[in-house]
């Protein structure tokens with residue numbers, strides 16, 4: 828049996844076109860890269876087209892600077908029928924000092940889609956190490972919390988009426 832491809836690493840140099848008005852890297856630029864990494868990791872794992880269904884709260888712990896090298900460490904932590912949780916850890920590295928900072932961690936839910944746009948089954952995740960088992964157990968808990976939080980926030984939802992603008 829071929830080995831499952833569960834992880835993906837991508838390194839990107841932060842260039843001036845990614846900067847915000849303060850000269851640091853724009854949150855949106857990082858979100859775009861995060862989405863690309865999660866897409867590539869999930870698609871490589873299931874060998875299928877995938878879409879982003881959800882992204883858990885993202886907290887930018889530290890700013891990222893233009894000129895730094897940013898590495899995204901992505902891993903498929905959990906698999907349902909058609910969904911995959913992809914955890915991404917972001918580490919920024921100062922090129923001259925080699926100083927490394929963990930700036931963000933977040934979790935995407937990616938869903939495999941067939942040619943008709945319907946969700947489709949993905950390979951079951953084979954847990955080979957204790958770390959993978961820990962990631963899976965934590966992801967199951969996150970999935971449960973996500974579903975509970977979605978149900979609660981749906982109950983609180985107030986439609987923004989276009990007439991108010």
Ligand SMILES: CC(C)(COP(=O)(O)OP(=O)(O)OC[C@H]1O[C@@H](n2cnc3c(N)ncnc32)[C@H](O)[C@@H]1OP(=O)(O)O)[C@@H](O)C(=O)NCCC(=O)NCCS
Pocket residue numbers: 878879880881906907908909910911936938940945946973977
């Ligand atoms: C994601 C999408 C395919 C889910 O469609 P759906 O009709 O709910 O599909 P299903 O009911 O078959 O659910 C598919 C999976 O998505 C998961 N899912 C659905 N809504 C979810 C949500 N809000 N958060 C996390 N996972 C979700 C389900 O739990 C299910 O997982 P499982 O198969 O592992 O059990 C659909 O909403 C979609 O295409 N969204 C647009 C995606 C997109 O365009 N993203 C780009 C950014 S805009």
